[in-house]
Amino acid sequence: MTRVLHILDHSLPAQSGYTFRTRAIMKAQQAMGWEVAGVTSLRHPLPGPDEHVVDGLTFFRTPGVANGRSPWRELGEVRALAERIGELAESWKPDILHAHSPVLTALAADRVAKRLSIPLLYEIRAFWEDAAVGNGTGTEGSLKYRLTRMLETRAVRRADAVAVICEGLRADLVRRGIDPAKIMVSPNGVDLELFGTPPARDGALAGDLGLDEADVIGFIGSFYDYEGLDDLIEAMPRLVALSPKVHLLLVGGGPMEAQWRAMAHASPVAERIHFVGRVPHQEVERYYSLIDILAYPRKAMRLTELVTPLKPLEAMAQRRLVAASDIGGHRELIQHGVTGTLFPPDDPAGLAKSLADLLADRAGWEERRTVARRYVEEQRNWFSNIRHYEPVYQRLLSGSGYDAYRVQDRQRTSQVKTA
The missing domain is CATH 3.40.50.2000 (Glycogen Phosphorylase B;)
Structure with missing residues (x-):
């Protein structure tokens, strides 16, 4: 052995x-x-x-x-x-x-x-x-x-x-x-023992967070500068103007949390941006269940061009839609228009437009979820x-x-x- x-x-x-x-x-x-x-x-x-x-x-x-x-x-x-x-x-x-x-x-x-x-x-x-x-x-x-x-x-x-x-x-x-x-x-x-069965929407949690009727853009992960959540927060006023029901749900923590919370507090759409902090790993699926689109706006830099993240794959396993910045690490995981959406990095206006377009065109959502889930099962299991x-x-x-x-x-x- x-x-x-x-x-x-x-x-x-x-x-x-x-x-x-x-x-x-x-x-x-x-x-x-x-x-x-x-x-x-x-x-x-x-x-x-x-x-x-x-x-x-x-x-x-x-x-x-x-x-x-x-x-x-x-x-x-x-x-x-x-x-x-x-x-x-x-x-x-x-x-x-x-x-x-x-x-x-x-x-x-x-x-x-x-x-x-x-x-x-x-x-x-x-x-x-x-x-x-x-x-x-x-x-x-x-x-x-x-x-x-x-x-x-x-x-x-x-x-x-x-x-x-x-x-x-x-x-x-x-x-x-x-x-x-x-x-x-x-x-x-992805360990499909942990992310094997996509959860049903947690209505009680949605009510607690004020997301009952919302279209939810989400991020679940660590709050490092290269993750680009400042671009996502900056994009929110434009996105709300284009998609009036949209809310942003941010789950996790890290070095940039205080700065990004302050930025969100100063936003003209502050009431649409929800920070929930870190949650136990066994609770993460509850938050995945509320999110329509997982967004990964990583900045363009040597680290992100070379390295692939894990979180987009977990989102695909959960049958969530994935939108991510068009950088090398994401392009190895995401086929634009097939398993996810790629948007310009370091560009809040372009990010807002890409998310709004995805929210407005729901006809292909189910097929994309199915294709992305199959990709994880067959190639990223x-x-x-x-x-x-x-x-x-x-x-x-x-x-x-x-x-x-x-x-x-x-x-x-x-x-x-x-x-």
Whole structure:
């Protein structure tokens, strides 16, 4: 039985797109008969036991606290995580190390992989330097940006195989000189166990929010600047003028929440803009049930051009209409006029017109919902996508380094039994 140790920044029970993708991967691998566990870095945000079972998945924690200033703090994080991976390599005996970005996890895993000749797959969900720019904590082209990019490229070169979530990331690595044969694409997908049956409209919740007779545009996710919700809020007066029954429902939270709430409060249609804050994951479907069109107005920048988001796929699985900015990450998921609507990025007036046109032309709504749902079921279902890993794992397990590791492991086990 193949045993895979996933090396993670953080995990469940923390809730984020990162942890939900991890959950989907590990659950699907379990269903295939593989034995899986995860180990989290010092960045895991929640207290808990050193070995934590969540939703049937085992996560080992790295003890300690990240202290000091950058880059000493990050060096300490890598050292602590590498020590923990080494301990688990001896006790849990993984066949594969599967590190998930950011690059710190790959740097830690690489130390153990090379020392013990365990195959290492490094999976990139976004480049750390670009994520920092998108989150407002970094500047493109700065010294820190360039150094982080160099570390990322080095980690990719040293890994035995590399997985990326989309073609945009793959193309960028190829431009850096990485062998295309070394890179696999494991696209974002939907766990249909969680989003399998679209819910009926929650009339009680609609009444509580004042949305009984409304046409509802919605966003469910994290409030980062690159998500472009300021453009959506700015578009609302024009949209209300074109579609008088429209309301905007914003579910989630994040660094931009206070600023966007203030912007909405100052809007001439403030009464049409509803913030509900973060909601428990098990409650999210209730809010999906109220929304006619999920809008994703991501700004045009390097991060969003390269990286595909998960939320539009979840919306399609819920049989919600999807409208999104016309950027590279969205074009990999959405076929304009077929599975969704693409509108100009960074353009509130164009956004308002696209949404108003979609609200005015309802004849094709049902067909579009059906086509989008089928696309998720057939091409973006996690239990299908997970098979992308299998041939890569098998190729790595057939390597000479892995054979040497297993010989050493058998010798150590034999010595223990003899003693």
